[in-house]
Amino acid sequence: MKKLVATGKTVEEAVRNGLNQLGVDRDRVNVAVLEQPSKGLFGLIGAKEAKVELELRPDGVEEAIAFLREATAAMQLKVNVEREDDHDQVLINLTGSDLGILIGRRGQTLDSLQYLTNIVANRHSDKHLRIVLDAEQFRLRRRQTLEALSDRMAGRVVKTRKEVVLEPMSSQERKIIHARLQSHPQVKTYSQGDEPHRCIVIALK
Structure with missing residues (x-):
């Protein structure tokens, strides 16, 4: 985890200097104040700047x-x-x-x-x-393939009046088919079976 020590006339200035060096926003770091600023004798002799340690949070x-x-x-x-x-x-x-x-x-x-x-x-x-x-872009191509399959199988169910059981699919792929056919006027979909063999059934309403 990256750490950096920065100084400034005030704690706030030291933090800003450190953020500028790291090139990140305030919410990306943890700040520890190592030394408070002091004016020293007569505001000149022994004056100390603020010193802070910035720890970069992992992204x-x-x-x-x-x-x-x-x-x-x-x-x-x-x-x-x-x-x-x-x-x-x-x-x-x-x-x-x-x-x-x-x-x-x-x-x-x-x-x-x-x-x-x-x-x-x-x-x-x-x-x-x-x-x-x-x-x-596999997922986009796969979505298009599944939507085309959904339309084709829905048409078959309407024509033959027999339900169609699709091959087992992941939950993400089943969601695509459910979403594609949820507004279809003549067919409905539901899932059956247990993972990883759970599949979609397309049937008449």
Whole structure:
């Protein structure tokens, strides 16, 4: 954890000087006052400036990104990390070549890495962080695939009047299908089975 000692005519000035050196805002540091300022004899002789120690608090997202760099390096993958902050989550997108091993079958490896990334981030954060990890926009493409599947299977149910049971999916993927068909006038969806074999059923209303 990075520490820095700064001085100033007042404690407040010493803190400002330290923040400027670190390039961060006040809420990113813990401050310890090492020495109070003193005017000295006649305001001149033996005068001392205030001395403070600033300790940089770890940033959960930065720690998560460092973890991802280490993990992908261990997998011998060269990736670029792009961060996008939203109001309730942080999107981290990994780009590079040969990221199929990072994504895994239907994104299972990516989901596992996202789970570990969130653990690392929240271990180093004072507030809860939600990190969504993506690779080469896989999640966007997967969402589009699942929405197209939802529409196609809903059409089949309406045509045959028989329910359709989809293959087991993660809770995130099931949410996409539930959301896609929740306003459908003729079909309904519900989940059945136990994890990791829980799946969606599309049936007539």
